[in-house]
Structure formats: structure tokens, C-alpha cells
Amino acid sequence: KKVADRYLKREVLGEGTYGVVYKAIDTQTGQTVAIKKIRIGKQKEGVNFTALREIKLLKELKDPNIIELIDCFPHKGNLHLVFEFMETDLEAVIRDRNIFLAPGDIKSYLQMTLKGLAHCHKKWILHRDMKPNNLLIGPNGQLKLADFGLARIFGSPDRRFTHQVFARWYRAPELLFGTKQYGPGVDVWAAACIFAELLLRRPFLQGSSDIDQLGKIFAAFGTPSPTQWPDMVYLPDYVEYQFVPAPPLRSLFPMATDDALDLLSKMFTYDPKDRISVQQALEHRYFTCPPQPTDPVKLPRPA
Numbered sequence: 087k088k089v090a091d092r093y094l095k096r097e098v099l100g101e102g103t104y105g106v107v108y109k110a111i112d113t114q115t116g117q118t119v120a121i122k123k124i125r126i127g128k129q130k131e132g133v134n135f136t137a138l139r140e141i142k143l144l145k146e147l148k149d150p151n152i153i154e155l156i157d158c159f160p161h162k163g164n165l166h167l168v169f170e171f172m173e174t175d176l177e178a179v180i181r182d183r184n185i186f187l188a189p190g191d192i193k194s195y196l197q198m199t200l201k202g203l204a205h206c207h208k209k210w211i212l213h214r215d216m217k218p219n220n221l222l223i224g225p226n227g228q229l230k231l232a233d234f235g236l237a238r239i240f241g242s243p244d245r246r247f248t249h250q251v252f253a254r255w256y257r258a259p260e261l262l263f264g265t266k267q268y269g270p271g272v273d274v275w276a277a278a279c280i281f282a283e284l285l286l287r288r289p290f291l292q293g294s295s296d297i298d299q300l301g302k303i304f305a306a307f308g309t310p311s312p313t314q315w316p317d318m319v320y321l322p323d324y325v326e327y328q329f330v331p332a333p334p335l336r337s338l339f340p341m342a343t344d345d346a347l348d349l350l351s352k353m354f355t356y357d358p359k360d361r362i363s364v365q366q367a368l369e370h371r372y373f374t375c376p377p378q379p380t381d382p383v384k385l386p387r388p389a
């Protein structure tokens with residue numbers, strides 16, 4: 087079936103946050119693409135001009151570590167976003183028990199993630215929905231961030247245009263405390279969770295509710311004190327938690343090198359004002375000291 091005369095629809099790839107995703111062939115280029123169909127039919131205002139303008143911005147967001155938005159068009163009351171097709175994602179890599187991740191492999195995956203983020207943060211665009219299944223992997227091993235900026239344009243399906251945009255396990259503490267003025271630090275926290283997940287080969291902080299998520303964070307890093315994070319007590323959903331001391335980070339990541347642990351702790355800083363930036367993280371000695379990040383074409387991938 088043809089879509090907008092240019093794309094030949096193939097099978098359904100999956101159901102995502104915003105709607106169905108199809109595999110398709112771009113008849114103009116012969117390229118395989120993924121088309122994300124976003125339901126907007128019933129919405130009173132339709133796709134407003136702000137959304138269209140922001141999507142145009144995303145089309146200009148070109149970087150080797152960001153998935154390319156090739157095309158965008160309305161069709162039968164749905165908005166169609168056309169992306170380059172990607173073979174697998176980081177979640178599949180982390181979950182695959184046949185894959186051994188060497189320290190250089192983990193470094194390479196984290197570096198590509200941070201490079202993609204750095205490009206967007208330079209343009210003041212936040213991702214806000216970083217999780218391993220949003221980090222797609224192409225045929226040459228390149229990791230590319232998907233769904234950039236969509237959280238802001240379309241909101242989350244459960245609570246539109248609120249702070250609840252993250253998959254909970256990757257959500258920064260300021261979001262869990264209901265902040266309305268968040269910044270690039272929310273992506274750094276999520277990237278730290280992904281870094282930890284690469285090291286542990288399982289999600290690091292698996293909260294079963296927002297309250298439990300904070301509990302998991304405090305159990306790992308200790309309850310934040312107001313001196314550590316002065317603005318915390320003014321956040322909308324702030325409640326005082328029972329004090330828990332921080333265990334040594336080393337005890338949670340016995341396999342990590344000292345450099346890895348140092349970077350991890352700087353990315354997991356409570357006060358978003360003190361949290362390391364993506365650019366600073368890329369300049370951290372973890373990336374300059376050996377082992378070198380693995381060449382993407384040599385990275386292990388699911389069979």
C-alpha cells in the first residue's frame with residue numbers, strides 16, 4: 087500500500103508511545119525506512135503550527151549519532167514521520183546473554199550516546215525520553231538516538247506536557263520531585279542510568295512507582311541533604327524521606343574501573359546545577375585513558 091505516493095508500506099515493526107511504526111520502502115531512493123504514524127485525528131486543534139515548526143527543527147538536527155528524520159507529512163488524519171531504518175537497539179544488546187561487553191565496548195556505546203546528546207544540547211533541544219530501546223543501532227554499529235524532541239512536541243500519552251515524560255527508571259530526581267524548570271541534566275541522569283545498565287547488564291534503578299523510584303535512588307546514593315541540593319526542598323512534590331546513608335558506589339559496581347566510577351558518580355549528582363554536562367562528560371579521563379572505545383563496526387550485536 088502506498089503512502090503519499092512515495093512510500094511502500096511493509097510490515098508493522100511495533101507499537102510505540104505515539105502510535106504504530108511501519109517498515110517501508112522509499113521508492114524515490116530505494117532506501118528502507120521506518121514510518122512512525124502519530125494519531126492526531128481526534129485532537130481539537132489538530133497538529134498545531136508550533137508542533138510543525140518544531141518538527142522542522144528536528145529535520146535540521148543532523149548528526150552521525152542522531153536518527154535522521156527524513157520526511158514528515160499528514161495522511162488521513164495522522165502525522166507520519168519517516169526515519170532511517172535501524173536494525174536493532176541497545177536494549178537488545180544489553181539483554182542478549184550471548185553477548186559479552188568488553189570495557190571498550192561499553193565505552194564506545196556510552197560515547198556515541200553522549201555525542202548524540204551533545205549535538206542536541208548545543209541547540210538547546212532536550213531528549214527527555216532516553217532509554218536503551220530509544221538508542222538504535224545501524225548496520226555499521228553506529229548508535230543513534232531516536233525520538234529526539236518528540237516528548238516535548240507530543241507530550242507523553244498518559245500525562246501530556248507534564249514532567250512525566252520519562253520511562254520511570256531513567257527519570258532524574260528533580261523530575262520525580264515535580265520540577266517544572268528542568269534542563270539538559272535530565273538527559274545526563276538518564277545517560278548515567280544507561281551507563282550503569284551497560285555495566286550491570288540489567289536496569290539499575292527499577293522503581294515500581296514514582297515514590298519507589300526515589301526510594302531506589304536514595305538507597306543507591308544516600309538521601310540527599312539540603313546542603314548537597316539546596317533547591318530540593320522548594321520542589322513542588324518534595325517530601326522529606328527517612329535518612330539512608332550512601333553505600334560505597336564501588337560496592338554496587340564491583341566490575342567498573344575507577345575512571346568509570348568517577349564519571350558515573352558525576353553524572354549521578356543530585357543537584358542538577360552541579361551535575362556534569364554532556365560536553366564535560368565527553369572530556370572526562372574515562373574516555374581518554376585506555377582501553378580505547380571499540381570501533382563501532384567491531385561492536386558485538388545480537389545474531
Ligand code: ADP
Nearest residue numbers: 099100101102103104107120169170171172173
Ligand atoms: P517506544 O515509543 O516504545 O520507544 P517506538 O515508537 O520508538 O517505541 O518504536 C516502536 C517499535 O518500532 C519498536 O519495536 C522499535 O524497535 C521500532 N522502531 C522504531 N523506530 C525504528 C527505526 N528507525 N528503525 C527500525 N525500527 C524502529
